[in-house]
Amino acid sequence: MIGKLTRVPGMIGSAALAVALIAVTGAAEAQERYSMAASSPTGGYYRLFAPAAEYINKNSELLRFTPLSTDGSLENCRRVNGGGVKFGMCTMVDLPSAWQGSGPFQEPQRNLRILGPDLQPIVIYFMVRADSDVQTIEDLEGESFGCGAPGSATTQVCQRMLEALGLADKVDNVELPFDQLTDMMANRDIVGTARGAIGMPASFPSEVNARVPIRVLDLSDVVARSEIMSAIPAASATPIPDGAYEFIPGGIQTVSIRSFFIAHKDVPDEHVTEFLRIVNSEGMNEHMASAFPAHNFYPQNQDPLSGLPFPLHPAAEKFWKETGVEMHEPMLKE
Numbered sequence: 001m002i003g004k005l006t007r008v009p010g011m012i013g014s015a016a017l018a019v020a021l022i023a024v025t026g027a028a029e030a031q032e033r034y035s036m037a038a039s040s041p042t043g044g045y046y047r048l049f050a051p052a053a054e055y056i057n058k059n060s061e062l063l064r065f066t067p068l069s070t071d072g073s074l075e076n077c078r079r080v081n082g083g084g085v086k087f088g089m090c091t092m093v094d095l096p097s098a099w100q101g102s103g104p105f106q107e108p109q110r111n112l113r114i115l116g117p118d119l120q121p122i123v124i125y126f127m128v129r130a131d132s133d134v135q136t137i138e139d140l141e142g143e144s145f146g147c148g149a150p151g152s153a154t155t156q157v158c159q160r161m162l163e164a165l166g167l168a169d170k171v172d173n174v175e176l177p178f179d180q181l182t183d184m185m186a187n188r189d190i191v192g193t194a195r196g197a198i199g200m201p202a203s204f205p206s207e208v209n210a211r212v213p214i215r216v217l218d219l220s221d222v223v224a225r226s227e228i229m230s231a232i233p234a235a236s237a238t239p240i241p242d243g244a245y246e247f248i249p250g251g252i253q254t255v256s257i258r259s260f261f262i263a264h265k266d267v268p269d270e271h272v273t274e275f276l277r278i279v280n281s282e283g284m285n286e287h288m289a290s291a292f293p294a295h296n297f298y299p300q301n302q303d304p305l306s307g308l309p310f311p312l313h314p315a316a317e318k319f320w321k322e323t324g325v326e327m328h329e330p331m332l333k334e
Contacts, residue, residue: 031057031064032271037076037088038067044119044198044294045072045089051291055284062274073153074104077262081109086267087275089118091259092234093153095309099332110334113265113313116276116320117296117304120199121256123238124154127205128192129185130213137217138165144172146181146193153257154196157235161222161255164231186212196257199294201244209247216240218252233331236307258307259296269315276319280304298325307331 036053039045046067053065068085070076076088077098090098101108128134134143140162147162148155155175162168174181174190181193185208192214197204208214222228223237235255242251261279263272278284280298288295298304304325305312310332312320321327 031060031062033064033066034087034271035066035068035085037070037079037085039070039072039089041069043072044122045076048119048292048295049089051288052279052284052295054291055287056275056278059278059283060274063271063278071151073259074151077105077109077112080262080264081111083111083264083266086264087115088262089259090262091122091153091257092307092309093156093257095260095262096233096332099310111265112262113311113316114308114330115261115263115272115313115316116280116298117258117301118261119259120294120296120301121236121238121258122153122196122198123200123202123240123256124157124194124196124235124254125205126158126192126194126217126219126254127185127208127214128217129188130215132191132215134191134215134217137161137219137222138167140191141167141170143192144174144190146174146176146184146190148175148181148194148196149177150175152196153234154194157232157255157257158194160232161228161235164228165222182208182211185214200240205245206247209245214247216245216248216252216254219255220253223253223255260309263313263316265313267313269313269318272313272315273319276316280323298323310334 036049038049046069049067053067057064073090073094077090077094079085080088081098097103098105098109098112126137134140147158159173162171162173174184178195181190184190185193195204205216229235234257236258238254238256240248240252240254284297285300288297305320305328308328308330310330311334
């Protein structure tokens, strides 16, 4: 009798554990599984969404996400439009072109819909050696300058700015990975390079300046010219305030690029609503404060729909209206 009694708690414990495992497995199976087209594992998109997915998966009974390694924004737009991946992250360098079917897109990508912002704006720094004679971007004429890594958002903005200023054929544009361009600048092979960073202040300008003293070009005259900025619809005028970096005396102007979560137009409304509800929650903000502070989720971002490139997913439009944020007309319509 004693032997039988001593086995009962173990039997009950095993049964309870089995029931719990079945419940957990059932809950996981009930979640709709999605991939989020992001970037390489070292890129900003992937580093943002990996911890965000972890929070979503723990707090949603409906959705389960995995970050997908890709070549970035351009590929993400194409894959989501094709429907092979339902969610993605894209910059304003690619979103207007995707919608219109221009640039690298041979036809309009009209299956795309906007959900809301993902990263803080990507601030672009036009850096030159401090001992050079280059004081303005126009002074790059006749110089070798690194616009950035091939295909990157920074490179595309840099190229379009040089074209708009009539400098495209007057500047020796070198396109290589950013680390190589920094080496070339330190070795005096190029006069400088452009590079983007999420949020401000960023660590890399100070790191570069410690290696080779730099000057960050003030683009005030450029951003004040509407004909130049209209040729670069992806870019927005952005101040680098006084005190942001000790080697930048006084405030200057540069440009930045916004970035958004997108989804295929056929993603069910309830899934879009659940995604936005969790991503833009106070709990997510607290989680990301240490995991990836450069996120741009509401309520950290109080104006999440600023710069909306094209229409929202209908469920996203309903969500944001009910949230009470300012609604903005998209730049491009159907």
